Amino acid sequence: MALINPHINFNGNAEEAFKFYKSVFGGEFSRVVRCKDLSSDDFPIAKEDEDKIMHIALPIGNNTLMGNDVPSFLGRVNENENRSKISVSAASREEADKLFNGLSAGGDVEMPIGDSPWGSYFAMFRDKYGIEWMVEFATK
Numbered sequence: 001m002a003l004i005n006p007h008i009n010f011n012g013n014a015e016e017a018f019k020f021y022k023s024v025f026g027g028e029f030s031r032v033v034r035c036k037d038l039s040s041d042d043f044p045i046a047k048e049d050e051d052k053i054m055h056i057a058l059p060i061g062n063n064t065l066m067g068n069d070v071p072s073f074l075g076r077v078n079e080n081e082n083r084s085k086i087s088v089s090a091a092s093r094e095e096a097d098k099l100f101n102g103l104s105a106g107g108d109v110e111m112p113i114g115d116s117p118w119g120s121y122f123a124m125f126r127d128k129y130g131i132e133w134m135v136e137f138a139t140k
């Protein structure tokens with residue numbers, strides 16, 4: 001079966017954001033590659049991009065959350081655009097509460113965690129990095 005592994009672009013704060021995600025989900029990074037690690041005569045890296053993240057990966061269950069910083073020559077990503085949401089299926093109400101409380105800290109809550117009209121325990125919010133999340137525990 002195929003796995004879906006979300007990938008998020010950042011404007012220079014990918015490492016900070018991923019340390020935050022690691023504090024919520026736990027685990028260890030499987031890869032961290034900085035732009036300077038790929039620099040060569042054929043692929044020069046601008047001084048301001050050397051320490052930016054080219055690729056970072058955090059395994060979560062059977063999936064991996066991945067991201068990078070956008071190099072300066074590509075411009076900035078719009079952190080307030082309507083990105084696709086990352087949906088997390090929790091194994092219990094307690095885990096849903098832990099994930100919601102951790103990920104939404106400092107962010108904007110669109111729908112607080114609680115029983116939804118469709119019968120699940122659900123929340124929807126944007127974290128402090130502008131990434132949109134949904135956390136759900138299917139009670140049935």
